[in-house]
Amino acid sequence: MSSSFHQSPNAASALGVEEQLRYARHLILPEIGLDGQRKLRQASVLVIGAGGLGTPALLYLAAAGVGRLGIIDPDRVELSNLQRQVLYDTAGCGAAKVEHARDRLLALNPHLQIDVYPEAFTLANAARLVEAYDLLIEGSDRFATKYLVNDACALAGKPYVGASIRAFSGMLSVYAAPGGPCYRCLFPEPPGPETVPSCAQAGVLGTVPGLFGTLQAHEALKLILGIGEPLIGTLLTVDLLAMRFQKPRLPRDPDCPVCGEAPTIRALAETEWVCADTSELQTDGRPATVRTMSTDGLPWLGLEAGRRRPALRWIDVRTEAEFAAGHIPGAEHVPLDRIESLPARVGPDEELLLYCQRGERTVRAYRLLGERLKGRLSLLEGGYEAWLRVGPAGNRR
Ligand SMILES: [Zn+2]
Secondary structure, three states, X not given: OOHHHHOOHHHOOOOOHHHHHHOHHHHOOOOOHHHHHHHHHHOEEEEEOOOOOHHHHHHHHHXXXXXXXXXXXXXXXXXXHOOOOOOOOHHHOOOEHHHHHHHHHHHHOOOOEEEEEOOOOOHHHHHHHHHOOOEEEEOOOOHHHHHHHHHHHHHHOOOEEEEEEOOOEEEEEEEOOOOOOOHHHHOXXXXXXXXXXXXXXXXXXXXXXXXXXXXXXXXXHHHHHOOOOOOEOEOEEEEOOOOEEEOOEOOOOOOOOOOOOOOOOOOHHHHHHHHHHHHHHHXXXXXXXXXXXXXXXXXXXXXXXXXXXXXXXXEEOOOHHHHHHOOOOOOEEOOHHHHHHOHHHOOOOOEEEEEXXXXXXXXXXXXXXXXXXXXXXXXXXXXXXXXHHHOOOOOOO
């Protein structure tokens, strides 16, 4: 922990009148008090990813008076974020997430310094950013980022609060604290790209990241205040359908590739492949060898006039419920779990244009079909959401 967490009470000035009122419910707690509130004001936390986990975490860190908050996220606010990313509002759609977040957080608590980075957390900035903050919160939905954060923190000896969520469940721990385990002690290597659906694909009930982001802020506050038992060496797993909370021990692995006794990852540069390998698939949504079609190409396909090229079949690979909620007119529904039945029903002159909700799932479909339908598959860039933005008549909205 940084020494700034445990300075003498006399080193900091008294709270102003406004702050005494604002933090009255902290000041009355013996575990926090004036000394604790000063520790919060002196602390700095970087939140990586201002999404479903990062936004509730930021709200509570800002409300609690953590003096300097960093926010890094390259994305803009989209309508489909608002179901769970509670910091944003409808009018903010299209704005850079970090800018919108900063405005909302300063409106909540003007005493803070908020640093914004409208970029991805990458090999190029990882070490510098980790160095610049006392503590990190990892709220990314990309495995490449999770491993990069872990390795950067483990190598720098800086703790971070990590969380991973799925539809109705999640897990949480404090990784890379001195003497404690890191994420690679639990999962030494990233999973294969095909097995990792992103949040947008997998679906998630909005309250699930809400709870886990709040718990991340909670653990960060405990670490800053030096109170309670932080989740170091234990893993919190929660099944929110059954409401089952479990806390298995998470020992440090002596064979861990980054924090073990004979580490194979000694510098951040060596982890670059992790980032490059999976980010290609996760951010672009498709391997370089696949033909893709952007919505700009739709007029060319005759979609504006309500016609389609005769030999081109549109295939919707989303779920039953997604297809029922709305689809591109004339598209056939072949959900991903039945996609392997498709080649038997494709004529020799036919070409297929696959689409899903945002473009990620068609990559998995391509991996299943690519060999058998070589040269006859295209993927719609950005998926159904991109098509919705163009509009059924081809008019940009
Ligand atoms: Zn480790």
